[in-house]
Amino acid sequence: MLHRNAAVFAAVLGLGRAGSKIGDFWSQSDWCAQVKGASDTAPVIYENPVTKTKSTHGTVDGRRACIHHCLTYTATQAAFVGVGSRALGIRLHPGAAVTALAVSGITHYIADRRVPGGVLETLATKTGKGSFYKLAAHGLNGAFHLDSSWHHGWETVAALIAATKATAR
Template sequence: MNHRSTAFAAAYALMRVASDHSDHWGQSDFDAQCKGATDKAPVEYRHEDGATVTVGTEGGRRACLHHVLQVTATQGLALVAGTRVLGIRLHPGAVAVALAVSGLTHYAADRRVPQGLLQRLAKATGKERFYALADFGLNGSYCLDQSWHHSWETLAALLVSLKADQR
């Protein structure tokens, strides 16, 4: 296996696990509930102390940005630390591009304003019924969301591996 193959495999695994951790363990309940809020579709968020707040477009954007910055920072830390341990040297510019691709596409999917990007893509590709599925232990919109993230992280890992060196 050449160094690019090794760098790709490592970068993908590290970015994927960091994103998965961030989406499920690292994301705050507030961000998870409110990141798609808009003025036309506000979210009523109830804090643990019982206080309720109405979140609109600006709050939804901030919640989504906070979540995506947390995901991207976690991916960056995992990518840099993990490849360092493995003896793979990544080009800083390639890392920045990979993290930007992952972060921007994560925001685009997670903002999910009414008739959001993934819902429109599902409709355009004949997956609208699957997107709406919430039965049999499955949630179609969640599955498509995760597939979207996996796909873009694959591209990001490919980009970062193009300028990788082995030590």
């Protein structure tokens, strides 16, 4: 039983990570990527890459862009975990799967809103990583790496949740 649970966890984590990367970078629109951190105090000017028109976006658009991104991200993750689990003969409990996806999607939103003084920046500052968060030199981007590690951690929690009630077919 222990080995089966560990194997299910590893499979779900791997599938979830793959879905996460595709959802975060390929499924996300350019508009969402640029506008999701917009706020009224730090508006974002978005230039449409096709029409070259510019528009200014504040808090409402930032929230809307981040929600849209998190929905497509979570849907992509659900597809990877769902199809992969089926192919591997793993039956995930629907409630556990939904809870796991909710954990991943909600924590993704918390990190990706990235408004000035947002959760990640505040957490980084309080843990002595504020300078690293702001680093954007020498081929590194501290905010990106802290964001990515935040997602990895929560996706691991989500995989544990999904794997707890899974059964083999």
